[in-house]
Amino acid sequence: MNILIIGGNGFVGQSLIKELTKCKIEVSYLSRTQNHSISKDEATWIQGDIFDLNNIMIKESYDIVIHLIGTIKNKNLYSKLNIESVAQSIKLCHKHDINRLVYFSANGGFKRYIESKRNGERLVKDSKLDYLIVRPGLMYGKDRLTSYFNVLPIKFFSKLGITFFKKVYPLPVEKVAESVVKAILDNTDSTIIEIIDMK
Template sequence: MNILLIGGNGFVGQALIKKFTENKVKVSYLSRSQNRSITSEEANWIQGDIFNLDNIMIKESYDITIHLIGTIKNKNLYSKLNTESVAQTIKLCQKHNINKLVYFSANGGFKQYLESKLNGERLVKDSKLDYLIVRPGLMYGKDRLTSYFNILPIKFFSKFGITFFKNVYPLSVEKVADTVVKSIIDNKDSTIIHIKDMK
């Protein structure tokens, strides 16, 4: 099995690479810049910008692409990074005969953010590729210490049944990565991994 991560040098990408490496799965990541903390033994780096497909040089064949590009902070980039980058990733898959796409969406969040992620989901579902949509809540982990700041208040308010806080229930990035990698390795038939599946 050969996996290609799109935007895989960030928080979630590093966790996935670690889990794939532990399971002896070959993985590459495509990004504009190389993450020096990811060794060549762990993953192969492909330099490229998903918005410039003609300049991306892919020499290997891949079974699955995992889309990880996105933003929650910059509202001005919601459309570009959370939706348009998905369309570009689908074109990349079609161009290189990659038959399955895993898309990291969202289970909740502010209205514009969630809409941009759901628009990405619609593109994936309409692509005619095999797909797996992952809907985590707020992710936290030791590689992003600031991610711990919101955990306790969100967990506290989620106990009162407030929908917003239940939908963004915090999950460790390691737990999310482990669930996704196991689903891929076990070749499960599910097309969506819900937040409850990762708790």
């Protein structure tokens, strides 16, 4: 199996690469810049910008694309990074005969953010590709120490039954990566993974 991660040099991408490598899966990641903490033994870097498909040089064949591009912080880029980038990944899949797309969406969040993620989901569902939509909450881990700051308050408020906080329930990024890789290897018929599936 050969997997291409779009936007794979970030926090979630690094965790997925480690998990996929443990399972002896060939991995490449497409990004504008190389992450030097990802070794060549773990993954092959393909330099490119998903918004410039004509200049992306893909020489291998891939079974699955995992789409990780997105933003929660910059509201001005919701349309570009949370929606348009998904359309570009779908075009890349069709162009290179890649039949399966794993899309990292979100389980909850502020209104405009979650709307942009649901719009991305609609594009995936309409793509005519086999797909798996992943809906995590807040992800935290040692490679992003600031991610720990909100974990305890969110867990506390979610236990009080406050819906907003239940929908963004924090999970270790490694646990999310394990769940996604397991779903890929099991070739599950499920099309959506929710927080409850990753706990």
